[in-house]
Amino acid sequence: MxxxxxxxxxxxxxxxxxxxxxxWQLDRARFDRLLMQSAAAAGAQVRLGTPVRSAVREGDGWRLELTDGDITAGAVIWATGRCWKLARSFGAKLRVHGHLAxxxxxxxxxxxxxxxxxxxxxxxxxxxxxxxxxxxxxxxxxxxxxxxxxxxxxxxxxxxxxxxxxxxxxxxxxxxxxxxVKSAGTATINPAAGERWVAAGDSLFCADPLSSRGIVHALRSGILAAYAASDMIDGRGELARMRYAMIASQGLADYIPALAAHYAAAARWDTAFWQRRRPRPEAAGGDRNSPGEHAT
The missing domain is CATH 3.30.9.100 (D-Amino Acid Oxidase; Chain A, domain 2)
Incomplete structure (x- = not known):
């Protein structure tokens, strides 16, 4: 680099x-195909080109409306990237910590x-x-x-x-x-997990590309989400949600100041972009959120 x-x-x-x-420089399309093939070989049912339109609580699980019909699931791992259309279905809110395109x-x-x-x-x-x-x-x-x-x-x-x-x-x-032209700012979902559902990847926490954590975060959160979903199905939902929320919260707490420090190191220009990323005296009291943070 x-x-x-x-x-x-x-x-x-x-x-x-x-x-x-x-x-590593990853061929993402090929990598995704390998993951899909491995999932199918392990027994997963793979359905391509069938986006989820809605999610409705049904019994102990969920009914998902797909473009080619409905399916039921004991638990849902929500991993739709920077698309939060299902947030209302899950009772979650998007929290934007910084805007970037x-x-x-x-x-x-x-x-x-x-x-x-x-x-x-x-x-x-x-x-x-x-x-x-x-x-x-x-x-x-x-x-x-x-x-x-x-x-x-x-x-x-x-x-x-x-x-x-x-x-x-x-x-x-x-x-x-x-x-x-795509959004590239930092955003999180709250809560990170709920009744028989858990967010993973960018749906859970999408990071500024400068942090170089996208693929590693996707894999790590996917593994942890699988454990959480399994615990939910086995009747340990409250414990699973608490543990997962703590991990997600700690990840954000470590990320925000590290990203701010990295931007501050390059703030040598007196332009709007870099002025917004210079350390603010009021941030020293512990409020590490961006001034543009809001929930939707």
């Missing part, structure tokens, strides 16, 4: 010298070099990584109210041209194939 964060001098961290071991474009014809690059800029920060088949993703992350112009291709490419380490990653002849 190469980062230009606290200053303009790039910091390269080869994984071979890291105490945390080798770094990723203005992303994808390119073909880019020879891979296995490098992930992060560069702080006045408007926010940029991220780029290799994708399979000589493709590369490039994203600018900033606050939604500051990045509206980045929806326009010309404005996005003008901003890209000012970067020192991201723009050179795209050789002449690289072909832009797709773009997207």
């Amino acid at each position: 190469i980062s230009s964060w606290a200053d303009e001098i790039p910091d390269e961290r080869p994984s071979i010298f890291s105490a945390q071991g080798a770094g 990723a203005y992303t474009r994808f390119f073909d014809g880019v020879p891979g070099d296995c490098r992930m690059v992060i560069e702080a800029r006045p408007e926010g920060w940029w991220h780029s990584a290799d994708l399979p088949d000589q493709r590369r993703v490039v994203a600018c992350l900033t606050d939604p109210d500051l990045g509206s112009e980045l929806r326009d291709p010309k404005s996005w490419h003008r901003a890209l041209a000012t970067t020192q380490f991201i723009a050179p990653l795209l050789p002449q002849g690289a072909r832009e194939t797709a773009m997207s």
Whole structure:
């Protein structure tokens, strides 16, 4: 990984010298297929292209309305990513801790070099990584109210041209194939678990991409959610909910100050994005929530 964060001098961290071991760049589509195949081999029933429309409490479990019919479940693991349409069904509320948007474009014809690059800029920060088949993703992350112009291709490419380490990653002849604008801020669900249901992955806690915890968090929370769901079915629901809530709460308590400290290290520009991320004196009293936090 190469980062230009606290200053303009790039910091390269080869994984071979890291105490945390080798770094990985994951082919997410292939990884998801392997997980699905493993689940099917273990006896799980896999149904693709059948989103859940609603969830209704029925007896000791739930009845889920799918696009191709209903199913019943003794317990539900809610793992729909950054989509919380089922929150009302489960009696849960979304809590937003910080707003961030990723203005992303994808390119073909880019020879891979296995490098992930992060560069702080006045408007926010940029991220780029290799994708399979000589493709590369490039994203600018900033606050939604500051990045509206980045929806326009010309404005996005003008901003890209000012970067020192991201723009050179795209050789002449690289072909832009797709773009997207997605929410990338921190959000949690409350409660983390309820009557015969438990949230996992981004449905439980979606983190700022800067934290690099997405896949690890998804796998860890999925494993813990499976244990909790099993306990619920076995009649230990109250204990399962309490334990799971404590784990989720501790994860957020560790994450918020660590993320704030990392942003503060790069707040060298006097621009709106970085002004919002400078330490506030009133935060020293223990209130570590973002000023934009609210529940929905």
